[in-house]
Amino acid sequence: MRLLRLVPTAAAFLIAFAQPGFAEPVDSGVPGMLFDHDVPVTMTDGLKLRVNIYRPEKSGHYPVLMLMGPYGKDTSMADAPAYKASWAKLIAKYPDLCKQSSCRYIRFEAPDPERWVANGYIVIHADVRGAGASPGVLDPFSPRETEDYATLITWAAHQPWSSGKVGLLGTSFQAINQYQVAALKPEGLAAILPWEGAFDQYREIGYYGGILNVAWEYWWTHQVVPNQNGNAQTPLVDSINGGKDTGTPLSPEVLTQNRVDPVGAFAKHPFDDAYYRQRTPDGSRITVPQLDVANWTDWSTAGYLATASKQKWLRIQTGDHLTPFYSDDALALQKRFFDHFLKGVNNGWEKEPRVAVQVRRPEGTAWRNAAAWPLPGIQWEHYYLDATNGSMGPDLEHATPAQKTYPGLGDRLTFTTAPFTNETEFTGPIGIRLWVSSSTADMDIFAALRLIDPQGRDVTFTGNSDPNVPLDLGYLRVSHRAADPSRSTGYQPFHPHLVSEPMTPGQLYPVDVEFSEPTSIVIPRGYRLALTIQGKDFGYGPGADIVHANDYALPDAHNSGLFFAAHPNRDPALYGGTDAVATGGEHVSYLLLPHIPPGH
Structure with a gap:
């Protein structure tokens, strides 16, 4: 079955959207930015996920940018073993990056909240169920995880500091789950910006052409399992408070019971059966405005082509997976999109070309605009x-x-x-x-x-x-x-x-x-x-x-x-x-x- 809209019971709704009882914000060290750390938010089954909230110090109602991932909302890219190479590449590409921000809150494949809060946005970063400070079973892209995301979005839309509009921003994992949750049509979701994310769980993740993709074993072992909730042996350090940010330690046996190895699950499901269809959204249900950023290699146009949104734009770029996301040009593009759809700014976004592609040559690239994809005139x-x-x-x-x-x-x-x-x-x-x-x-x-x-x-x-x-x-x-x-x-x-x-x-x-x-x-x-x-x-x-x-x-x-x-x-x-x-x-x-x- 395809992803269906999950409607919580009245009791579950009251649990999920009750005020969480914030503690006083911790000192963010960034002028003008409040930081609510490890805020508990109750899901429809009673389990509490933990989120970080970055918001302007000046009181008001602000649009929310949200992401939810397994990599650790408190894990510094600069210090984590799995991300040090990515961080080194990022700083080599943009040596002035940390002159525009303290870089203290940049997380792997996630937007820098400092640069958004300064422009009148609230950024919420959640640990998925079973990862980091969020307890439960770690099961990537599962229907339960997607329902959690929908709950978080609607919760954020109801908070006193929120304008009621929520946008989603992030790369890779945090782009894939944007498509998934958008198909559930959660209250408050106003725009999505999936940056290089897969859409089809069978054809773009589990199997290529029917051949099992075991590349995910490295991802699972080195980037996800170290951050599993309860993993006391994690090498990851809580960049906010020091120590570990993986909650109460659990035994190795319980840790194993509390996670679902994706490659093992893929191997048990060699055909495009219900396992994948529960994790591949129904594109006809995705109608929210969207800007899809794709790459000529690995994860491209499937999400753009599958969705029913009438207000959607496509950018296909070259280059590596991480560094383009943090460029000044990328940030300007992201802000123009969200300013238009979350703030109602009349900035001419609707006149943006629906398709722009970075055409490759041996000696470089050049951008070309078009009205549709595939390009007219082929x-x-x-x-x-x-x-x-x-x-x-x-x-x-x-x-x-x-x-x-x-x-x-x-x-x-x-x-x-x-x-x-x-x-x-x-x-x-x-x-x-x-x-x-x-x-x-x-x-x-x-x-x-x-x-x-x-x-x-x-x-x-x-x-x-x-x-x-x-x-x-x-x-x-x-x-x-x-x-x-x-x-x-x-x-x-x-x-x-x-x-x-x-x-x-x-x-x-x-x-x-x-x-x-x-x-x-x-x-x-x-x-x-x-x-x-x-x-x-x-x-x-x-x-x-x-x-x-x-x-x-x-x-x-x-x-x-x-x-x-x-x-x-x-x-x-x-x-x-x-x-x-x-x-x-x-x-x-x-x-x-x-x-x-x-x-x-």
Whole structure:
């Protein structure tokens, strides 16, 4: 079932929205800002979550910005082991950041409350159930957690210092749950700004193309579990009072009982069943004004396309996951949006272009405005594959039939275009149709679209979670190849992921590979495109012949992007066969690209 609006009983409503009995605000150390620390707010089942409230010292009624996450509302980014690298990158990018703020209250993936309170906003940061100072079972993105968020929003709208309007702001986890709670339509919610957040719990988080994503194990182990409520062994320090901010210590046995490992849960649910549908919002119920900020890698346009909001805007950017959120330009954009929808400021926001994309080039980027997404004027072009010589191009539709094999758990099979003779732009969703076979009953396809410079080097880009990524990445477990024509387009298949259909060894099957993100690149003359198909995670290792678009150093060997497939569910007996791609004749395989003609 989809997320439904949860209406508390009258008794539960009175419990949830009763005055919490604030203690005197602690000294924030920031002129003009009051700080209410660890305020208890009662949920509909009687459990109390803890929130921090940052508000203007001057009395009045102010709009509220809220976020709710598992990372610790009192955990300093500068000191926490899991966030020190992110903090170092942030300060290196913006060395004057802490001249504009004390930076004392900046938390991972969260807005700096000082810079909002000074502009007439209240900021509320909550520890999710089971994390930090909030007791209970830690179960990320669960219906219970979403109901808690709805309760907090309506509670905030009823407080004496509130204007009654609440907006949501945050990145990643704190963007994903904005979509979830917006579908519940809580009283007081007036606008959302999800910054690089996934929408579809199955296709963008648990599984990519039907292949289990175990990258979340690192996130869970290093960023979430250390902050579990009751974890007395946490290395995290309460930056407000010192010591621990994880509540009353619990035994290891109780801690284990009080948390739901997401990767373990994903592994128990290999298909898009009720588990994911309870965590994926019904987009038709999301009607609140929204500004979606997406990235060309990892989490992009799904939320924007799914929601029914008539007042919605999309920005697709390049760069890493964290630092752009804290830039002066980003803050100005966020404030213009919320000033308009939470304060009613006539600042011309309604004239903002509905879509703006940061078009990538090897030497930099440039913003382009548009009226819709995908961009108007796209000319869809087929680049046909030829297995006889590993070539790819628009004039190879009638290539001689051929097949090329590769190891099912092994290295790459690559198709490359001729050097482009004119500067050419591709911006938008991409698609791949392949004819494939395997010597076993299943196969996993890992696809990478790459840009190759005239010297034969890979040109890489800064990704959401990786400093070196190709133009795009796609995935498909072939036993999940069934597609729903009513929900598919020529450039983007919709795989229901409801059943497994084994392959007959040696038989060819047409399959459409899932790309959850679009791409953008202006290809200079002399550069080429390459499409790599392989049976394992794509990545650049030490010694790889690459050049970064922004001259970043090459990292250690690892996969690219926010995905990692190595897991016991990839049994070598099933996925380690000999795989093949067929091209030409009756088995035309191709890459579908969104060409933007000159002048658009």
